[in-house]
Amino acid sequence: MANCLIGSSLLLIPVLTIAETFSASKTKIMDKIKNVFIVTLMLLSTGSYCQSNYQNLTKELLKEYKNSNLTGFAVSIVNTDSILYNEAFGYENIAIEKKYSLNQRFNIASISKTFIGIGLMKLVEEGKLELSTPINSILPFPVVNPYHKNQKITVEHLARHTSSILFGELGTKAWYLDSEFLLEKKEIGKTAYNDFRCWEKNSKLELGDFLRESLSLEGEFYSKKNFSKKKPGESYDYSNLGAALAAYIIELKTGIKFNQYVENFVAKELNFKSGVWRHISNNELPTSYFQTKVETPIHRPILYPTGGMILSCNELTQYLIEMIKGYNGNSQILSLESFTTMMSNPDNGRSGIFWELNDNKVGHNGGNYGTTCFMSFDKETGIGKIFMTNISSYNNEDLLKEMIAIWKKLGEYENKL
DSSP: OOOOOOOTTGGGGOOOOHHHHHHHHHHHHHHHHHHHHHHHHHHHHHHHHHHHHHHHHHHHHHHHHHOOOOOOEEEEESSSSSSSEEEEHHHHETTTEEOOOOOSEOOOOOGGGHHHHHHHHHHHHHSSTTTBBBEEEEEETTTOOOTTOOOOHHHHHHHHHHHHHHGGGGGGGGGGESSOOOOHHHHHHHHHHHHHHHHTTOOOOOOOHHHHHHHSSTTTTTTGGBSSSSSSTSSOOOOOHHHHHHHHHHHHHHTTTTHHHHHHHHHHHHOOOOBBTTSSTOOOOOOOTTSSSBBBEEEEEESSGGGGGGGOOHHHHHHHHHHHHHTTTTTSOOOOHHHHHHHHTTTTOSSSSSSSEEEEEEEEEEEEEEEEEEOOOOOOTOOOOEEEEEEOOTHHHHHHHHHHHHHHHHHHHHHOO
């Protein structure tokens, strides 16, 4: 409630000096007192209004939670420089009734990709690459669309999901398990069961090795199905594989593993503690759930830059505030020009530089087994919102509707706080 003036109005009451008291007429003095009294009442009522709406939103969200099948969730509403609303509901672990916390880190899934966008724009500012740079001038192995062998794929194609590189069937190979899988199909559903059975057979691979095996002609996972029949730059196809390749390019250009590059960035620019990646085995991971409220086994991403970050609601909130500042030219992370490029599309397309665009809204969503996250802000109002939960909405339309209802409820109140 940072823009509500509760308790501050008395500081705005002007002081009548002795000279004014003796020189002014009784009428003027009374008029001053009356005006001050009116201003004070207005400020107090504004504060009460904001406080009341904060409490009303909390009541409504609590009602949404109690009427839902969600385990727990956290939400935030922010503007350019402050938190307007920030609360958690329900449980991280329903078995032991461990409450959902604003400070507990959860997987933010594909919102992780926005950090790839920042990394690319930093390299552009440092003169180490251009968005128009062909990727084969950087990579140690050639990546060529077999249907369009003479068409160059650029960094910008990767960043805007127009590279013609697809993910598709590689999803069965891009994760591995770090715990036993003892669940039955009836407990978690056919799709989840089949995915985890596939992941159970996989081994941990380095990012660059997986990309080479998937995109190099001699690679073990190579297939023409990893590419679209459309030309590079011609069609939007959201691709985790293309995004991971962009992160790998950051590795090659900086000489630092991407996970360490981001760790350094969030520590320096956002003052986050270390350990923001779920693929690091010694990280303490929160409880996460299938849509049936059965706990997920620990599963770790090989293509971790595309969806493997773990941040708390408070940390993600701080990050969103900084991004809103940046879009308005008030951040030291990147220049205004870089933020504008990152959060827009010259062809009115759906993607900025790893930021999703929808009319005046800019942000990113994320979802995987055990997590669902929404994050966006309005370019005109500068107000942003966050929703995060530790249960997946895969194959469960009712759960997804419940999450969307909470998101819409935040939208109803975003201009009232």
